[in-house]
Amino acid sequence: MGGAVSAGEDNDELIDNLKEAQYIRTELVEQAFRAIDRADYYLEEFKDNAYKDLAWKHGNIHLSAPCIYSEVMEALDLQPGLSFLNLGSGTGYLSSMVGLILGPFGVNHGVELHSDVIEYAKQKLDFFIKTSDSFDKFEFCEPSFVIGNCLEISPDCTQYDRVYCGAGVQKEHEDYMKNLLKVGGILVMPLEEKLTKITRTGPSAWETKKILAVSFAPLIQPNHADSGKSRLVHLPPVAVRSLQDLARIAIRGTIKKIIHQEALSRGGSGLKNPPRFKRRRVRRRRMETIVFLDKEVFASRISSPSDDNNNSEDMDDERPEEEEETKPSELKPDPPVNFLREKVLSLPLPDPLKYYLLYYREK
Numbered sequence: 001m002g003g004a005v006s007a008g009e010d011n012d013e014l015i016d017n018l019k020e021a022q023y024i025r026t027e028l029v030e031q032a033f034r035a036i037d038r039a040d041y042y043l044e045e046f047k048d049n050a051y052k053d054l055a056w057k058h059g060n061i062h063l064s065a066p067c068i069y070s071e072v073m074e075a076l077d078l079q080p081g082l083s084f085l086n087l088g089s090g091t092g093y094l095s096s097m098v099g100l101i102l103g104p105f106g107v108n109h110g111v112e113l114h115s116d117v118i119e120y121a122k123q124k125l126d127f128f129i130k131t132s133d134s135f136d137k138f139e140f141c142e143p144s145f146v147i148g149n150c151l152e153i154s155p156d157c158t159q160y161d162r163v164y165c166g167a168g169v170q171k172e173h174e175d176y177m178k179n180l181l182k183v184g185g186i187l188v189m190p191l192e193e194k195l196t197k198i199t200r201t202g203p204s205a206w207e208t209k210k211i212l213a214v215s216f217a218p219l220i221q222p223n224h225a226d227s228g229k230s231r232l233v234h235l236p237p238v239a240v241r242s243l244q245d246l247a248r249i250a251i252r253g254t255i256k257k258i259i260h261q262e263a264l265s266r267g268g269s270g271l272k273n274p275p276r277f278k279r280r281r282v283r284r285r286r287m288e289t290i291v292f293l294d295k296e297v298f299a300s301r302i303s304s305p306s307d308d309n310n311n312s313e314d315m316d317d318e319r320p321e322e323e324e325e326t327k328p329s330e331l332k333p334d335p336p337v338n339f340l341r342e343k344v345l346s347l348p349l350p351d352p353l354k355y356y357l358l359y360y361r362e363k
Helices: 009-019 026-036 044-049 066-076 091-103 116-132 135-137 173-180 243-265 339-346 351-357
Strands: 056-058 061-063 083-087 107-112 144-147 160-165 181-192 196-201 204-212
Touching: 009 026, 009 066, 009 116, 026 066, 026 135, 044 056, 066 091, 066 160, 066 181, 066 196, 066 204, 083 091, 091 107, 091 116, 107 116, 116 135, 116 144, 116 204, 135 339, 173 181, 181 243, 243 339, 339 351
Parallel strands: 083 107, 083 160, 107 144, 160 181
Antiparallel strands: 056 061, 181 196, 196 204
16 A cells, blocks of 8 residues: 555655655645645554555545645645635545635535544544644635535535535536535536545536546435435534624734734744745655555556656756755744734733634633
8 A cells, every 4th residue: 555655754744745746736735735734633652654645534534645735735826815615525635724814704514424433523623723833824714614515405505616525426416516616616526536626717607627537436315215204414504704804814813914914024924834844855756646544445557748847857856965955953943923812812802802813712
């Protein structure tokens, strides 16, 4: 069993490897992957495998391999303010990364078949919001999850800018999936054993691109044996933010700008932490074959003309001589600083208002 990239020792090294292999190609996607530790979505006894480029399944809980999520995030072409629907939302790992890019005025909905997985996803989401230092570096579009079969979504539901399906879609359901999209929207799904990107260019016009050869477990068909009736899935309404919430977003945004300006005047980098020291250089290479655990058993990159342009990068990076002599004590950066939290706590405001601005977070 092997993955598309080498295993990392931590989340950052996993992302470094995905970048080296050209699975992560844009800064927005890189930031989202670094902000959420993949290991946080594993059960404690399985965390040793979190930074391997492999799928993981335990009961109904399932995570796709990191290279698959990378390709999905890149293909979705996410932007702030868009609406996103995740079909088979699982642990919420992908939905949370998407929410970091969508920002406070986006829409982030998920449909999941198993109630126990929805509870698991809500626990992981709550842990991220309450404890992660990354939370204050973004304005987050919190995902909302509903239980049900994604093939039974109510026909009067709103359409979305971006849709992802995390299970194999049968050909007969292709039009059903397409109709969930707004004009100009993007749908990414496994279709006929290919991870496929479909862009809706008009009311009845589509552009299709095959990304990866994959093998996903198929969508579970609706079962009406008990009642004979369809159980329609009603997606969450698009909520209007309260004036209080809008004020909090505006205040936090203003404070972030002040922090950034102060840091620039001192030659710093604002809310961003100092550059990390890399423990090693990874050989630049593009893997052609990927093997996964359980249902996701095989994936291979579909070549495109642009791939040939990357061949010049298939060489070892040379390390400067002084990097070889770096002392072990210098390899670890200082712990990250939550500049926004420090700034809010220093303001001459009543404590309840400070806590409100910080979303009552524990850290």
